[in-house]
């Protein structure tokens with residue numbers, strides 16, 4: 001199914017029959033990715049007296065409860081409500097779901113004991129940037145990311161001035177394969193989150209950060225359209241299935 005898209009004075013063609021899924025599918029065992037010191041999600045049949053919600057145990061339907069945390073376990077999209085004292089939900093603030101996007105791959109730089117994404121690295125990759133969404137794939141990239149336990153790993157993070165640069169480029173939606181854009185243990189500073197949303201000075205309520213994506217190596221760096229579709233939750237963050245579409249012409 002082909003679509004012709006007019007976007008800011010330009011025409012593009014994409015093929016809806018070739019989606020490039022960059023989400024991680026959530027599972028109820030320790031092969032699910034984990035962060036923030038939680039154990040893995042649970043997907044278990046409802047048990048109520050003699051009833052077990054499992055066809056193989058005599059029920060007419062499979063009927064599971066699911067326990068998970070969007071920030072710790074799922075490809076998830078968050079709004080400024082993640083760091084604000086007032087309540088803001090992703091459902092309230094994200095109202096459109098299709099964006100021009102750029103995918104770049106960056107190997108973070110060593111800085112003391114940390115690995116960081118710098119402004120300089122971004123500037124080199126985003127010279128003639130013209131999109132609403134930026135997807136950053138961390139190098140090295142490997143399939144083990146879909147079942148990694150990130151807790152206590154001090155993952156790579158975005159430096160504050162690099163995130164300010166991202167905001168100043170007008171990027172509304174930022175996607176990363178890390179559990180956070182900030183340092184794992186940062187005494188609650190959350191400098192990159194604050195810089196991205198410009199919180200609390202000039203808050204960008206319609207801007208989002210999507211974390212814990214996985215971009216398979218077969219997807220090349222370049223320009224795409226992005227369908228960013230968090231599930232409808234009245235919460236600061238919701239599980240999400242971001243999907244890229246290659247621009248054919």
Ligand SMILES: N[C@@H](CC(=O)c1ccccc1NC=O)C(=O)O
Pocket residue numbers: 036071180182183184185186187188189190
């Ligand atoms: N880096 C913060 C902690 C933090 O961001 C956090 C801690 C527990 C659960 C979730 C967190 N952030 C999630 O997106 C800190 O060190 O205080």
